[in-house]
Amino acid sequence: MKPINLSNYVLLTVLVLGLLLTGCRNARSEPNAQATIDAAVAATANAQQSVEATIAAAVAATATAQATPPVPTAVPTPVVINQTINLTQTTTVNPTPAAAQDYTTLSEEELVALIEQSVAQAAAATNQYSTETANATADDTVTAEEVQTVEVYVQGAEEAINTAEEAMAAYYELYYDLAVETQAELAELNQTLEELSGSVDEMNETLVEINETLNEGVALAEETIAALEATAQAASTQVAELQQQAQTWQANYQAQMEARVTNALNIQPTQRADTPQAALQDTFAFLQSGQQALADQRLTPDELTTIAQLGANAKAGLAAQNQPQLQQLSGTISTITEQLARGNLSQARGSLDQFNNSLGGIAQVDLGSGPADGPLANPPERPNLSVDPGGRSADGPLANPPSRPTR
Incomplete structure (x- = not known):
């Protein structure tokens, strides 16, 4: 019987254990490639699904926005009338009032020029609204949009007429007495301006009635359309008369004023x-x-x-x-x-x-004769005038000034 070599067994045992340990280390250090790939694919799929969901939501929101009509916003539409008046077709809530004109700082000539300009603007605005009214009623029907357009022009005419009336009232107050030679022409001009203002008021009332009818979904009667046309035509006729009267008054005023200056200086x-x-x-x-x-x-x-x-x-x-x-x-x-x-x-x-x-400031003047301390050491007594400018006869031209339309 051979003796057992324990060293060989030990060596064999060590070798077997070393192989086992090496295999365990390799198993632990080598990554699970398939698991990593599977996780990446899953994450990518989830991300893609998230992106697709986001896009879908955006598309849905866009479709909803397109399906719902937008609320119209008021966009100002400039309306120029004979290059004189610039109106804006929009609604202004509680507008800031314009500064009042101090007519007492204007000369008579400046106030006459202002009246002439205001009358020209009122005429231009009224003619424009008459034209727009004729266009709106040309097909014997009137739509809400056409009514709105006419209303813008009527508003412009109304404002221009108000300005002319204010200037005319100031002239009556300040210079009516002095302009005695042109008072008759001024009265005619004022009368026509009041009639034109009445026509614009009538047009406003007609437009209100038309708006109420259209809002109720009822067709306009032929009589209503005819009344609209007639009111606009009447205003156009009054404008022609107003322009002629204004030109006549302005020309006569200029001649009379120059004669007044000449007489006063001579x-x-x-x-x-x-x-x-x-x-x-x-x-x-x-x-x-x-x-x-x-x-x-x-x-x-x-x-x-x-x-x-x-x-x-x-x-x-x-x-x-x-x-x-x-x-x-x-x-x-x-x-x-x-x-x-x-x-x-x-x-x-x-x-x-x-x-x-x-x-x-004149204190000393060499008089040759007179008091030694000069004529103004005892200034002459200022005489009292026989004319009392503060008073006017009760039946004078300004005792009952021409009435103005109330707005």
Whole structure:
């Protein structure tokens, strides 16, 4: 019997254990490739499904938005009328009121020009709404859209007429007395403007009735369409008359105003001061008469004649004095007289105030004779005028001024 070699068994055992351990390490370190691939595929599929779901939701939302008609928004549509008026077809809630015009700062000539411009704008706007009305009723039917278009033009005409009426009312208040030669033409123009305003009011009432009928889904009667056409035609006829009257009045006013200025500047003096003291007294009389006449913001022909006469007398007295400081006052008197005659009352009022200050600044004049301390050390007493500019006869032209339509 051979002896057993334990070293061989040990070596064999070690080799077997080493192989087993190596296999275990390889099994642990080698990744599961198939599992990784399967997980990646699953994740990709899930991501794709998520993307597809997102796209589907977006498509559904888009389809829903397309199926639901959008709520229309008010888009302003400019409407130009003869390149004069720019209207906007939109609805304004509680608009900010425009600043009120201070007509007292305008001369008569400026106010006449404003009236002429306002009348021209009112005529253009009214003609445009008449044209749009004719277009709307040409097929004997009127749609809601056509009514809306006409309403925009009617609103523009109404605003232009209101502006013309306001300017006309200011002229009546400020210059009606002075423009005595053109009062008849002015009254005719005012009457036609009121009639045109009434036609626009009637058109507004008709449009309201038409809107109510259309909203009820009822067809318009032929009589309603005919009334719409007739109102627009009447307004167009009134516009033609209004334009002719405005042109006539403006031309006559210009001629009468120039004649008024010429007469005021060429009044001959009825007296002439012999001394500087008397000349200054006449100058103060002119100054005071102008200030008193403008105290009520108006000027009458009688007041203008009185002022011009006092100015002529003062100039004659000043020119007779051998004092340049006095003689140069004549030019200021002529300037103020012309401003008053042209109806430039605001400027004349400022000139009178400056003239008053300049007279007060004359302290010493070499009189040759007279008091040693000069003529203005004891200035001449300012005379009281016989004309009371603050009052008007109860039955005068402004006691009952022409009425204006209430809006």
